[in-house]
Structures are given as C-alpha cells and as structure tokens.
Amino acid sequence: MGQNEIISLQNIAVSFDGEPVLKDFNLQIGEGEFVTLLGPSGCGKTTTLRIIGGFVKPDQGDVFFNGKKITAVPPYKREVNTIFQKYALFPHLNVFENVAFGMRVHRKKEAEIQATVRRMLEMVNLTGFARRNVNQLSGGQQQRVAIARALANGPKVLLLDEPLGALDLKLRKDMQVELKKIQKQTGITFVFVTHDQEEALSMSDTVVVMDKGRIQQIGSPQDIYNEPKNAFVADFIGESNILDGVMAGDYLAEFAGKRFRCLDKGFAPMEPVDIVIRPEDIEAVPPQQAELSGTVVSVTFKGVHYEIIVDVHGFKWMIQSTRYQAVGQEIGLEIGPDDIHVMKKSEYSGMFGDYSSFSDEMEGLLNSPEGKGQ
Amino acid sequence: MKAKRAAVPYGIWMVIFIIVPMLLVLYFAFTTQEGAFTLQNIATVGRYSNVFVRSIWLGAVATAVSLLIGYPVAYIIARTRACWQSVLILLVILPMWMNFLLRTYAWMTLLEDSGLINNLLEALGLGRVHMINTQGAVVVGMVYNYVPYMIFPLYSVLAKMDPSVIEAAQDLGASQARVFWRVVLPMSMPGVISGITMVFVPAVSTFIISKMLGGGANLMIGDLIDMQFLGSSYNPNLGSAISLVLMVLILICMGIMNQFDDGESKGGGIPL
Numbered sequence: 001m002g003q004n005e006i007i008s009l010q011n012i013a014v015s016f017d018g019e020p021v022l023k024d025f026n027l028q029i030g031e032g033e034f035v036t037l038l039g040p041s042g043c044g045k046t047t048t049l050r051i052i053g054g055f056v057k058p059d060q061g062d063v064f065f066n067g068k069k070i071t072a073v074p075p076y077k078r079e080v081n082t083i084f085q086k087y088a089l090f091p092h093l094n095v096f097e098n099v100a101f102g103m104r105v106h107r108k109k110e111a112e113i114q115a116t117v118r119r120m121l122e123m124v125n126l127t128g129f130a131r132r133n134v135n136q137l138s139g140g141q142q143q144r145v146a147i148a149r150a151l152a153n154g155p156k157v158l159l160l161d162e163p164l165g166a167l168d169l170k171l172r173k174d175m176q177v178e179l180k181k182i183q184k185q186t187g188i189t190f191v192f193v194t195h196d197q198e199e200a201l202s203m204s205d206t207v208v209v210m211d212k213g214r215i216q217q218i219g220s221p222q223d224i225y226n227e228p229k230n231a232f233v234a235d236f237i238g239e240s241n242i243l244d245g246v247m248a249g250d251y252l253a254e255f256a257g258k259r260f261r262c263l264d265k266g267f268a269p270m271e272p273v274d275i276v277i278r279p280e281d282i283e284a285v286p287p288q289q290a291e292l293s294g295t296v297v298s299v300t301f302k303g304v305h306y307e308i309i310v311d312v313h314g315f316k317w318m319i320q321s322t323r324y325q326a327v328g329q330e331i332g333l334e335i336g337p338d339d340i341h342v343m344k345k346s347e348y349s350g351m352f353g354d355y356s357s358f359s360d361e362m363e364g365l366l367n368s369p370e371g372k373g374q
Numbered sequence: 375m376k377a378k379r380a381a382v383p384y385g386i387w388m389v390i391f392i393i394v395p396m397l398l399v400l401y402f403a404f405t406t407q408e409g410a411f412t413l414q415n416i417a418t419v420g421r422y423s424n425v426f427v428r429s430i431w432l433g434a435v436a437t438a439v440s441l442l443i444g445y446p447v448a449y450i451i452a453r454t455r456a457c458w459q460s461v462l463i464l465l466v467i468l469p470m471w472m473n474f475l476l477r478t479y480a481w482m483t484l485l486e487d488s489g490l491i492n493n494l495l496e497a498l499g500l501g502r503v504h505m506i507n508t509q510g511a512v513v514v515g516m517v518y519n520y521v522p523y524m525i526f527p528l529y530s531v532l533a534k535m536d537p538s539v540i541e542a543a544q545d546l547g548a549s550q551a552r553v554f555w556r557v558v559l560p561m562s563m564p565g566v567i568s569g570i571t572m573v574f575v576p577a578v579s580t581f582i583i584s585k586m587l588g589g590g591a592n593l594m595i596g597d598l599i600d601m602q603f604l605g606s607s608y609n610p611n612l613g614s615a616i617s618l619v620l621m622v623l624i625l626i627c628m629g630i631m632n633q634f635d636d637g638e639s640k641g642g643g644i645p646l
C-alpha cells in the first residue's frame with residue numbers, strides 16, 4: 001500500500017432539499033489502497049462516491065486529489081472512473097465500443113484502442129463478446145463490461161458503487177476474487193461501496209463504516225470486527241450480543257448482574273458502557289461451570305455451526321457452536337476476559353440489544369425487569 | 375381464444391376504414407370515368423411532376439426546420455424539473471387546441487405586405503419585406519402547425535434517457551459537446567426518425583396552408599388532389615392516381631429513412 005494520499009475529503013457537508021445527507025465528513029485515501037464504504041441503505045455511500053467523481057458539489061468542504069483541490073473540477077476532467085450502481089452501459093454501442101468509449105473520447109490511436117480493448121475483455125473473461133449488443137448480455141456480463149470500460153481508461157482511482165449487487169452468490173464470490181486480483185495487478189486505488197459486511201471484510205485494506213451520513217469508524221477489517229467503536233458498528237458487522245454494563249474498575253466489567261474480568265481500562269469509576277460479546281466467542285458448558293446460565297430457546301443449523309439462542313433471565317443471547325444443544329436444555333455460557341469488548345456509550349446505545357426477535361417468546365422478555373440486560 | 379374473438383371488431387373496423395378505401399383508390403386510379411380499365415390516369419400524373427418536386431422539397435425543408443427547432447425545445451423540456459415539464463408541454467400543445475384554419479389565417483395577417491411584421495419592420499426603419507405568397511411563407515405555416523409532432527416523440531425519448539448513462543460518458547472524459555454527439559443524439563435516433571415521419575408525411579400532402587400562404591403559384595399535391603375531388607377540374611380518377619403515386623413516394627422516402635436508422639443503431643454513433 002502506497003503512503004501517498006491520493007484522495008482527501010475535508011469537512012464535507014451535503015444536503016438535498018434541506019435534508020442533510022453527509023455531515024462533517026473527513027476521509028483520507030492512500031494511493032493503491034482498497035477502501036470500502038460500508039453502511040445501510042441511504043446512509044450516503046453513493047453520495048460520497050459522487051462527490052469524488054464530481055457529480056455532486058458539496059455544500060461545504062473540499063475534495064483534494066494528489067494534494068490539489070478539485071472541488072470545482074468537472075467530472076470529465078478528473079482522473080477518476082466510476083462503475084455505476086446500475087451499470088449505465090451505452091445501449092447504442094456494442095461491447096467493444098462501450099469499452100473503447102473513453103479512449104475514443106481521448107482520441108487515442110486506433111491500434112492502441114484495439115489492443116487495450118482486447119486486453120480488457122480478456123481480463124474480465126469476455127473475449128469473443130466484442131461485437132455483441134450490450135442489451136443481450138446477462139447482468140453479470142454487463143457488470144463485467146462496465147468494469148472493463150472503466151479500467152480501459154487507465155484511471156488513478158476507480159469508484160465502484162455496489163458493483164456486485166445484482167449477481168448471484170456464486171458469481172459474486174468469483175467476481176470478488178477477480179476484482180481483488182485486478183486491483184493488486186494494476187495498483188489502482190479502489191473505493192468500493194457495499195452494504196454486504198462480509199464482502200467488505202474480505203476484500204478491503206480499510207473499511208469505512210457509515211450511518212446517517214456520518215463515519216462511525218474507519219479501520220482495518222480486523223479492527224472493525226474486533227474493536228467496534230459503538231453499538232452500531234458492533235451490530236452492523238457480524239453478529240453480536242450487546243449489553244448495558246458498567247465498569248466497576250480497571251479490568252472489571254459488570255453486566256448481566258455479574259462481574260467479569262476483562263482487558264479494558266481507563267474508564268471512569270462506575271461509568272456506564274456498552275458490552276459486546278461475539279456469539280462465536282461464547283463456549284457452551286454445563287451450567288454449574290459458568291457464571292451465566294440459561295435455557296436454550298431455539299437452535300438453527302447453519303452449516304458450519306449451530307446458532308443457539310439462550311434465554312438468560314429474559315435476555316436472549318446468541319451463541320454459535322459446532323455442538324448441538326437441545327431446546328429446553330439448561331446450559332452455561334463461558335465468557336473469557338478477551339471475549340469481552342467494552343465500548344463507550346453512544347447515540348446508538350440501547351438501540352441494539354438481544355436476539356429476542358429470533359425466538360417466539362417475546363412476552364417473556366417484555367415482562368422481565370432485566371429486559372435490556374441490566 | 376378470447377383474445378382472438380375480442381379482436382374481431384377491430385378487424386372489421388380496419389377492413390371498412392383502411393382496406394376498402396385503399397382498394398377504392400386503386401380501383402379509381404386504374405379506371406376511366408365510365409369504369410373501363412386504363413393507365414391514362416397514371417400517365418397524366420407525370421404532367422404534374424413539378425408539383426410533386428415542389429411538395430417533397432417544401433415538405434423536406436419544413437421537416438428539417440421543425441427538427442432544428444424541435445430538438446432543442448424537446449431537450450430543454452426533458453431537462454427541466456418534473457413539475458415544470460408538464461407546464462412546458464402544455465404550452466406546446468396549447469396552440470393545437472385552436473382551429474387549424476384560424477391559425478393559418480393568423481399567419482396570413484402576420485405575413486401580409488401590410489401585416490403586423492412588416493409594420494413592425496417599417497417602424498424599426500428596416501423596410502418592408504415581401505413574405506406572403508412565397509415558399510418561405512408556406513414553410514413557416516407548415517412548421518408552425520407540425521412542430522409539436524416533432525417535439526413529442528423527441529421529448530419522450532429524451533425524458534426516458536437514463537441520466538446515469540450521460541454521467542457515465544462524462545465520467546469517461548466526454549465534455550458536454552461530446553456527450554451530446556456521441557451519446558444523447560445517437561440514443562435519441564428513434565425519436566428523431568418518428569418525429570421526421572410525423573412531420574414529413576402530413577407536410578408533403580398538406581393543402582390549404584399552401585393555398586393560403588403560398589398564393590396560386592405554390593400549389594402542392596394536396597391542393598391538386600383537392601381540386602380533382604371538389605374543385606373546378608372535377609376528376610376523381612386522376613385524383614386517385616395522384617394519391618396513389620404520392621403514397622408510393624412517401625413509402626419510398628420512409629424506407630430510405632428507416633435504412634438510415636438501422637445503420638445508425640449498429641454503428642458507432644457520430645464521430646466527433
């Protein structure tokens with residue numbers, strides 16, 4: 001990964017019809033980096049890409065490219081190419097001419113155009129499709145034409161807006177590998193948009209988690225998964241049990257009515273916090289061996305593991321285990337110090353809780369004084 | 375089966391109002407007034423070749439002018455905000471609600487030697503220009519009457535055009551002019567073709583407009599046919615023959631147009 005900063009968004013704010021869409025948005029992207037914008041629908045991912053591409057003028061803030069301010073530069077003069085959410089191929093041109101479009105506009109030599117287009121079509125596995133009409137291609141093939149068209153221009157930065165959204169799971173996985181390979185080969189900086197967290201974690205160098213027009217967390221996939229900054233990130237990335245807790249002191253967290261040793265320190269005495277425990281970190285043990293125990297409410301087979309919902313005094317925990325547990329059985333939940341992740345309280349605290357919607361015993365939760373974990 | 379039965383009334387309608395009249399035209403064109411077979415009518419049509427040439431020429435000029443005016447108008451309407459689009463469309467339709475004759479009369483008084491425009495030119499010290507009873511006046515009348523038929527098909531293709539395709543072209547480095555020549559225009563070709571058809575066909579066969587604005591010297595085929603059925607030189611057989619030849623000529627013109635369209639959609643747009 002290069003150290004040079006190729007794109008920088010500084011203090012960007014955008015609103016449409018008075019509705020703020022991006023707020024106080026700061027993002028630095030290094031040359032050759034694979035950055036993914038991840039967030040729920042409507043959080044402003046496409047808008048962020050459109051600002052980089054030049055299709056949206058921010059109300060506030062500036063966009064820099066290689067250190068030069070490009071806020072007012074029109075899209076056609078930016079060394080950035082986009083793969084649009086809906087492929088946006090030219091319906092009046094065949095596959096070859098679609099891919100050649102950028103080079104024709106830049107008045108490249110015919111021999112160079114021929115050679116580059118062939119190379120691009122080969123790269124996306126569409127050799128032999130050059131003369132086809134784009135309307136006769138399948139969604140996956142159109143997608144690959146869009147990729148070839150953007151890459152043929154030799155951009156410094158490629159913006160990809162959910163490029164794999166329309167593909168079936170198998171093709172999606174193949175294309176993920178393919179895109180990652182292309183990115184490594186060409187060294188082009190990728191800014192990739194998705195709302196599929198698995199895709200984001202497996203492909204990126206850096207993940208930017210967004211919600212409601214704000215960046216919630218920027219970090220490597222490992223950081224984002226293991227050290228979520230707030231309840232939103234914890235809930236959005238992977239499965240998590242999120243509980244209200246307090247820090248009884250350094251390395252000592254209190255939640256679910258018990259005290260647990262943990263690895264976090266530096267909080268104020270008795271500071272309220274959010275506690276995250278990943279389902280795969282919890283060990284199912286005999287009840288007497290663990291601090292917490294509860295009744296198995298439901299078991300779902302997921303292929304690799306079982307997804308087990310356990311009712312502990314009304315709070316529904318999810319655990320993932322390769323061993324089957326019978327519904328109605330009493331089991332203990334073993335939680336080690338490094339399984340506990342402590343987060344500061346945020347606007348998202350209390351919005352995400354347990355897995356009660358997984359079970360059909362909602363009433364049990366509603367009647368319980370420990371409903372939200374405390 | 376149901377669908378087939380439902381189609382019967384339309385079938386009957388088509389036979390009565392399309393097939394039968396066509397056959398009648400054919401029949402009259404190839405018979406004398408006594409009902410005997412003859413090729414004389416078709417042969418006589420040749421005498422009016424200058425009228426045919428003039429009609430096709432004026433029709434083509436009016437179509438070209440309509441395209442030049444209609445395309446930018448349609449483009450602008452398609453690019454304005456949705457709430458304004460319907461207002462602008464209404465403005466285009468509004469004159470069409472006025473009677474056709476009335477509209478053309480209005481142009482007469484505007485274009486007359488002592489008409490409004492000439493009075494204005496005089497007042498501005500530019501001198502009077504003879505406009506009425508010229509081919510230019512006929513073209514003006516046709517464009518005014520038929521330009522909405524150019525605007526509507528163009529507007530409908532331009533409004534349906536996916537804006538992300540235009541953004542894709544900009545993204546790939548095309549300036550506004552290039553985006554227009556390489557993407558917008560080629561993609562709007564179906565609208566251009568149908569607009570040309572909708573204007574050219576009625577323009578070539580127009581009458582009244584040519585009589586009112588063109589004077590006696592600029593008669594068109596429509597006037598000629600009119601004369602054979604209602605006018606002084608009553609001869610429905612010759613009128614039918616002229617109609618037939620006109621129909622064939624228009625079909626040929628349209629055939630050439632469609633050829634052009636096919637070439638356009640397969641090729642690479644207009645190089646710029």
Ligand SMILES: Nc1ncnc2c1ncn2[C@@H]1O[C@H](COP(=O)(O)OP(=O)(O)OP(=O)(O)O)[C@@H](O)[C@H]1O
Pocket residue numbers: 016017021039040041042043044045046047048195
């Ligand atoms: N041109 C526009 N005019 C008005 N509102 C807009 C416009 N573009 C986007 N928005 C609004 O801005 C918000 C963010 O939109 P954006 O397209 O960036 O979301 P997104 O994160 O890409 O969502 P998705 O995952 O569904 O594609 C949405 O609430 C959307 O309705």
Ligand SMILES: [Mg+2]
Pocket residue numbers: 045046047085161
């Ligand atoms: Mg989007």
